[in-house]
Amino acid sequence: xxxxSLELVEQSExxxxxGFWVALKRDLAIAMQNKGELAQALAFMAIVVSLFPLAVGPxxxxxxxxxxxxxxxxxxLAALLTLPRLFASDYQDGTLEQVLLSPYPLPVxxxxxxxxxxxxxxxxxxxxxxxxxLQYGLNxxxxxxxxxxxxxxxPVLSMLGAIGAALTLGVRGxxxxxxxxVLPLFVPVLIFGAGAVEQALSxxxxxxxxxxxGAVMLAGAVLTPVAIAAALRISLD
Amino acid sequence: xxxxxxxSPASFYPLAGRLWPVFAVIAALLAVYGLYExxxxxxxxxxxxxxxxxxFIHVPAxxxxxxxxxxxxxxxxLALSFNTRLSAMMMRALAxxxxxxxxxxxxxxALWGKPTWGTYWIWDGxxxxxxxxxxxxxxxxxxxxxxxxxxxxxxxxALLAIVGSVxxxxxxxxxxxxxxxxxxxxxxxxxxxxxxPDMVIAMVAMVFACWAYSIAVALVRAxxxxxxxxxxxxxxxxAA
Amino acid sequence: xxxxxxxxxxxxxxxxxxxxxxFALGIALEVLLLRMRSRRSKEAA
Amino acid sequence: MTTAVQAAATGPLxxxxxxxxxxxxxxxxxxxFGIDSGEILVLRGANGTGKTTLLRVVxxxxxxxxxSVQWCGRAWGAKDAERRSVCLYLGHAHALKEELSALQNLxxxxxxxxxxxxxxxxxxxxxxxGLAGRHAVQVRRLSQGQKxxxxxxxxxxxxxxxxxxDEPTNAxxxxxxxxxxxxxxxxxxxxxxxxxxxxxPMPFQSARELRLEGSA
Numbered sequence: 034x035x036x037x038s039l040e041l042v043e044q045s046e047x048x049x050x051x052g053f054w055v056a057l058k059r060d061l062a063i064a065m066q067n068k069g070e071l072a073q074a075l076a077f078m079a080i081v082v083s084l085f086p087l088a089v090g091p092x093x094x095x096x097x098x099x100x101x102x103x104x105x106x107x108x109x110l111a112a113l114l115t116l117p118r119l120f121a122s123d124y125q126d127g128t129l130e131q132v133l134l135s136p137y138p139l140p141v142x143x144x145x146x147x148x149x150x151x152x153x154x155x156x157x158x159x160x161x162x163x164x165x166x167l168q169y170g171l172n173x174x175x176x177x178x179x180x181x182x183x184x185x186x187x188p189v190l191s192m193l194g195a196i197g198a199a200l201t202l203g204v205r206g207x208x209x210x211x212x213x214x215v216l217p218l219f220v221p222v223l224i225f226g227a228g229a230v231e232q233a234l235s236x237x238x239x240x241x242x243x244x245x246x247g248a249v250m251l252a253g254a255v256l257t258p259v260a261i262a263a264a265l266r267i268s269l270d
Numbered sequence: 271x272x273x274x275x276x277x278s279p280a281s282f283y284p285l286a287g288r289l290w291p292v293f294a295v296i297a298a299l300l301a302v303y304g305l306y307e308x309x310x311x312x313x314x315x316x317x318x319x320x321x322x323x324x325x326f327i328h329v330p331a332x333x334x335x336x337x338x339x340x341x342x343x344x345x346x347x348l349a350l351s352f353n354t355r356l357s358a359m360m361m362r363a364l365a366x367x368x369x370x371x372x373x374x375x376x377x378x379x380a381l382w383g384k385p386t387w388g389t390y391w392i393w394d395g396x397x398x399x400x401x402x403x404x405x406x407x408x409x410x411x412x413x414x415x416x417x418x419x420x421x422x423x424x425x426x427x428a429l430l431a432i433v434g435s436v437x438x439x440x441x442x443x444x445x446x447x448x449x450x451x452x453x454x455x456x457x458x459x460x461x462x463x464x465x466x467p468d469m470v471i472a473m474v475a476m477v478f479a480c481w482a483y484s485i486a487v488a489l490v491r492a493x494x495x496x497x498x499x500x501x502x503x504x505x506x507x508x509a510a
Numbered sequence: 511x512x513x514x515x516x517x518x519x520x521x522x523x524x525x526x527x528x529x530x531x532x533f534a535l536g537i538a539l540e541v542l543l544l545r546m547r548s549r550r551s552k553e554a555a
Numbered sequence: 556m557t558t559a560v561q562a563a564a565t566g567p568l569x570x571x572x573x574x575x576x577x578x579x580x581x582x583x584x585x586x587x588f589g590i591d592s593g594e595i596l597v598l599r600g601a602n603g604t605g606k607t608t609l610l611r612v613v614x615x616x617x618x619x620x621x622x623s624v625q626w627c628g629r630a631w632g633a634k635d636a637e638r639r640s641v642c643l644y645l646g647h648a649h650a651l652k653e654e655l656s657a658l659q660n661l662x663x664x665x666x667x668x669x670x671x672x673x674x675x676x677x678x679x680x681x682x683x684x685g686l687a688g689r690h691a692v693q694v695r696r697l698s699q700g701q702k703x704x705x706x707x708x709x710x711x712x713x714x715x716x717x718x719x720x721d722e723p724t725n726a727x728x729x730x731x732x733x734x735x736x737x738x739x740x741x742x743x744x745x746x747x748x749x750x751x752x753x754x755x756p757m758p759f760q761s762a763r764e765l766r767l768e769g770s771a
Binding site for chain 2: 516519520522525526528529530532533536537540541544547548551552554
């Protein structure tokens, strides 16, 4: 059997975790090119949060009570809106296939892409949340718990959302369908996240909720990349 | 290298054809017996009077809704790991029935809640989890119906069912945790211990009636799926 | 066996029969839709 | 059904009994072929006869219903890492990010392949493919032909032995096709293998053909 004279490329044994940084840098470089989308997610959240006082009235006591729920649901919807950006443009221009064909393990690449998505959506939302909190009369440490809960919770929105985004690639009516798939999965994050802030309002200890949120995030960080990779392989079959 | 050679649609089709009437008859008999026990024989509840009899369809429906979703996830694992078409067809055959039972659990729960606790909708752990489970079903059916390519639809549905089933315990825990934070009032609907023997008999009969019914419907729907997907010679052999 | 009393279900008849009725309706609807789907899939071949 | 070319060559790449169905249609079944090292196999056939699907099956993107793809005698599994370090698949789409420059795209593509290509190496490759002076411009402003040439630059820098190319020459002008021909012949001269799906005439002669009729 004639052997391949071009000896099989012994790629310097590829360190799988390098794939994480390759995917992360790639997506951040792409995201830097369209900062507009980043600002849109923040603007969307600001608008949604500002709508509620118009709907329920400016009465301070009431606004403070509903603040956790409003800010958290707005963050959820903002994250949902940015999820298509994870794979849709790569799917259209054919680069997603190249990601699937990379020698790096696909789950590691998916983890990198998901982190890049969180850095450009979830993180800014969490960092700017105090602005929205002030609108609702939250004070110092309550805002601290709000930011902490969003920092722990929004990564899970990106992870679970990535599974939905991957499953609905190229499907007609994809974005509504994706929301239908992932919103039920967001319920625990919403409960623990908004619950933590609510406990802060009533002066109760918030470590239980925040630690549960952290546990869900860690579980997600370990399990979702495999599911995202499987979903991508199914969609691009 | 199909491990499940005998579980090919061609050999499953006639088998299902013979089996489903058996389960249908079992379901009908058990249902009649269960309803008779539940509506006529079981004593009146000293607290809730007659309206508690709704439990004989509410609890089986809720259990079936949950159980069928887990069976779908099980078939999903088979479909993805062994690439067998039949397990994907069974998974999709079960989904509508599971959704129906989950809806009926919500409906009967609401009609039971009104006279007993004064409101149609009770934000307690079980009912809220059942509502989220209903959305999981809607998501599954919406996803599998909107993907044209059958194979991708099956495998996408399988993955969603698996991810969903992993999340069910987390959702159930978080909702009951949330409920305990807010009202601290948990309703124990079917307090097993204080149920009179006749009540238990009625409940068990209705649960098995729902099982038999689900199996019969799933077999018939699986046969319909096979007819829709497989070329005619696969299923046209036996007398229609 | 007093049927009138039975159907009133201690005054809660609306709720009890509302539940059992919709349950039966749901099952009947599913069986009906399934028969239609079976017939359609047989003819379409 | 389809021509089953029992290729005598026992080269490193062998496909055995491949079958793919798309919905009711069976694209091909019992399809076997082999490509010898240093050889190019051209896949011909009308649109929709499964040329692209066959390339995707070899690359591992699409799972066949039946059959296997073997490399050096060992059958590739569904998620085989070796397959992804051996195959270079370029599909219809340009696989370029419109908002990035040609240089950035080339670097990202090679990084995904695990190749740390320096800027000058990439710049040199782009020049060699006739993109001198267009390195830093956003790909969105390049012409179709120029976008295809960025793909050629990727071929030039790739070290993968198995090329799977889908319509590599469309949108290329005569000069571009000339560069492509030089690249692919250089690849096979080093013992590399290529499978090219196209219905355009190919600028090289020494290639075997596999014609896909497609089902009735």
